[in-house]
Amino acid sequence: MELQCEICFNHFDVESHRPKGLPCGHTICKDCVMNPELGRKCPTCRKDLPGEPDDIPDNILAIQLIENGGAPPCKRLKREDTEVQQLQRGVDAGKKVVEALRLAVPKAVEALNRQLDTSVAHLRELEEALEQRVQRDAAGGDGGPTPEQLKLAVQLEDSLCLLTANKCSVVVGESGSSWKATMQLGESDDFLRLLLLQLLADGQLAKVDSTPVPSACAYVGPPMISILTINLTDLTGGDLNVNEIIRDKGRIDNIRCIKDLKGEGSDKLLRVVASHPLHVEELGFLGKVDPKVMYEVQKMSSLKRLEVKCIPECDDYPDLPLQLEELAINSPSEQQVDCVMRMPALHSLSIWNYMGENLTFPHSEYATLRWLRVAVNNYHKPTMLSLIRAHASSLQELQVYCTIDDDEEDGCFYFPDLGRELSACGLLHLRRLVLVRQNNDLCTNIAGCVMQRQNVRASMPAFVEVVCDECCTTSVVW
Numbered sequence: 001m002e003l004q005c006e007i008c009f010n011h012f013d014v015e016s017h018r019p020k021g022l023p024c025g026h027t028i029c030k031d032c033v034m035n036p037e038l039g040r041k042c043p044t045c046r047k048d049l050p051g052e053p054d055d056i057p058d059n060i061l062a063i064q065l066i067e068n069g070g071a072p073p074c075k076r077l078k079r080e081d082t083e084v085q086q087l088q089r090g091v092d093a094g095k096k097v098v099e100a101l102r103l104a105v106p107k108a109v110e111a112l113n114r115q116l117d118t119s120v121a122h123l124r125e126l127e128e129a130l131e132q133r134v135q136r137d138a139a140g141g142d143g144g145p146t147p148e149q150l151k152l153a154v155q156l157e158d159s160l161c162l163l164t165a166n167k168c169s170v171v172v173g174e175s176g177s178s179w180k181a182t183m184q185l186g187e188s189d190d191f192l193r194l195l196l197l198q199l200l201a202d203g204q205l206a207k208v209d210s211t212p213v214p215s216a217c218a219y220v221g222p223p224m225i226s227i228l229t230i231n232l233t234d235l236t237g238g239d240l241n242v243n244e245i246i247r248d249k250g251r252i253d254n255i256r257c258i259k260d261l262k263g264e265g266s267d268k269l270l271r272v273v274a275s276h277p278l279h280v281e282e283l284g285f286l287g288k289v290d291p292k293v294m295y296e297v298q299k300m301s302s303l304k305r306l307e308v309k310c311i312p313e314c315d316d317y318p319d320l321p322l323q324l325e326e327l328a329i330n331s332p333s334e335q336q337v338d339c340v341m342r343m344p345a346l347h348s349l350s351i352w353n354y355m356g357e358n359l360t361f362p363h364s365e366y367a368t369l370r371w372l373r374v375a376v377n378n379y380h381k382p383t384m385l386s387l388i389r390a391h392a393s394s395l396q397e398l399q400v401y402c403t404i405d406d407d408e409e410d411g412c413f414y415f416p417d418l419g420r421e422l423s424a425c426g427l428l429h430l431r432r433l434v435l436v437r438q439n440n441d442l443c444t445n446i447a448g449c450v451m452q453r454q455n456v457r458a459s460m461p462a463f464v465e466v467v468c469d470e471c472c473t474t475s476v477v478w
Contacts, residue, residue: 003062005029007043007382012066019062022049027059037379043358112194115201122152162196180367227257240265246272257282270296285309291316313355331355341390344368358382361390369394375401375436377412385421392426399434404448419459430464437470
C-alpha cells in the first residue's frame, strides 16, 4: 500500500515525510507540518493546530503500513494510481449497472403493459360516456359526464401531448454530480416518451404554466444599450463627481453597463444605481476596489457580469452577487472564491492572484462553468487543481497562467507536471487548453514553448487542443 501526503504529494517515509496525525483526524507529512506558510492550520479542514509542530504525534498506523510494506523514498507521479483507481471504479459501476438493468428491464416492460391496459380501459370508459351523452341529447334527457370522467379526458389529452412531444429537457442530480440535457425528440426516442408517460401516471410529472413569469429584477421597458464610462473629467483630485454624473440624465438614463468605475465615491454612485429603476447588468472597475464599494455591488440584483480587482490579502469583503454569469476577479479573498461554488448561472470565470489559504472545493452541483482562467503561484496550486476538479464535468476551455521554465518569476508559476496533474482532474468535456504568458508578451523562448506544449499534450486526451496564447498555435503544428 502506498501512502502519500495530500499537500505535497510525496510518499510518507520515516524521515522528513513522516506521517503526522493532526487533532482533526487528517494526516500530513512532517515536512508540511513544519512549513510556516500553512499558518498553523490544517490545510484540509482549516482547523487550528495546538502546540508546537514537534508536539504533533505520529500516525502510528501509517508508520506500521510503511514499515511492513515499504514506501518509495522519492516523489512519484499520481497518474498511474489515479488511472487504476478510475478504471476500478468504472468496473465496479459497470457491474452495478448491468445488475440494475437486468432487474429493471422486466419491471419496465411490466409497468408499460400495465400502462397500456390502463389506457385501453380509460378509452373504453370515455367512449361509453360519450355514447351515453349523445343518446341522452338525442332523447332530450338531462345528465352529463361525471367530474371523474372529465378529469380522465384531460389526463388522456396530456398523455397524447407527451407521446407526441418533440422537445425535452432533463436535469438529473445525485451525490453532488448533475447532468443536463435539452434535446429534440425523434422517432427513435419513444422510450423516453414512454418514461414521461409513466411518470405522469405515477403523479411524479407536474404540468406547469407555459407563460413565463418575470423575475423580481427583470427589466420592463424599452431596449437599452446605454454604457456609462467613467473618464478623467468625472474625477476631482481622486474623488468621483457623483452629483454631476447623476444630473446628466443623458448619461445615467437606461444604462446597462458601467465601465472603468474608479475614485472615492464609487459606492455612492452604485447606491444610487441600486435604489433607482436602473437595470445594470455589467460592471467593470479600474484600479483596486475597497470593501465598502463591494457591499454596494452585492446589492445589485440585476448584475450578470463583473470585473473587479480587490486589495490583496484583505478579508473584509462581502459575498459576491450569486446571480453572476461572468466574473473576472483579481486578488480575491477566501470568502469570495468560496462564493463561486454557489453561483448557479456562472459560465465564465477568471481568477487572478489568489493569495489566501489553500482551499478544497466539492464537485459543482450546477455544472454550468464552461470557461475558466486561473493564475496562481506554486504554493496555491492545490487550490487551482481543486477548483478545476470541481468543475471538470462542464469545463470546455481552460486557461492556465504558467512560465516556460523556472528562471522566470523565480519559478513561482512554473508547473513542470501540469499535463499529468490536469489529466488526473477528469476533464471529460475539455476541448481547449490555453497556456497564458506574462503581460501578453510574445514568446522569446520558442523552443521551450514548443517542448512545454508537447509535454502537456502527451498527458491530455487526443481531442484536447493545447495552445500558447501568444504563439497562437497548437502543439500539433510543430
